[in-house]
């Protein structure tokens with residue numbers, strides 16, 4: 001991942017102009033274009049599934065696995081994770097303690113015909129070897145301010161395809177690859193893990209829904225459409241050494257960022 005800096009200011013979401021002759025009571029927000037509507041519907045369905053998942057089931061899985069961190073710090077390296085995605089709360093908190101460590105998350109979701117890319121949030125920067133920028137001598141330099149995903153890891157609660165292609169719930173990352181197992185976990189600790197994991201996953205899905213809603217409004221107001229080929233071409237050009245212009249979603253707005261290629 002290259003280095004990046006958020007430039008001053010942000011681009012507000014300008015609603016599409018409405019006819020002055022239409023009374024307020026009759027004005028309706030137009031539905032998002034089909035591409036955006038499908039993405040929003042997908043994340044809303046995932047959120048509904050998450051909210052229906054019994055908290056006690058997850059707490060039972062936490063107890064059954066009995067995971068205990070052994071401090072290997074593998075989860076803070078590229079060996080286990082290629083980036084640390086930041087919720088909006090994380091980004092706000094980390095801007096207070098270490099503003100230079102925020103970079104646009106990799107894999108921007110959208111591109112317009114002008115070559116601008118749009119991404120759903122920030123991530124933590126990494127070092128040259130891909131480790132988290134906060135990792136120092138096997139320890140987190142900002143443990144108290146660490147992002148939400150680091151607080152709940154290795155627990156998760158989302159649905160994804162397994163090796164057989166069947167979509168099912170996944171509750172633990174890297175099973176058997178780190179940490180210790182079969183340790184005794186008190187019920188209140190298991191319940192706390194379950195609550196924090198569910199809260200993280202809900203916040204992530206809400207951020208994705210917010211991103212696609214804001215992008216739908218912004219694209220409609222500026223007569224833009226998503227062009228997948230532009231996205232792929234720009235990412236290939238970046239890999240060859242060109243800078244990347246991005247708009248990063250944060251708190252309902254898009255913040256312009258420029259990512260220089262890693263030299």
Ligand code: SF4
Pocket residue numbers: 075076077084124132133134135136139140141142143146147150
């Ligand atoms: S923020 Fe801290 S805990 Fe999270 S990946 Fe980086 S070093 Fe590890």
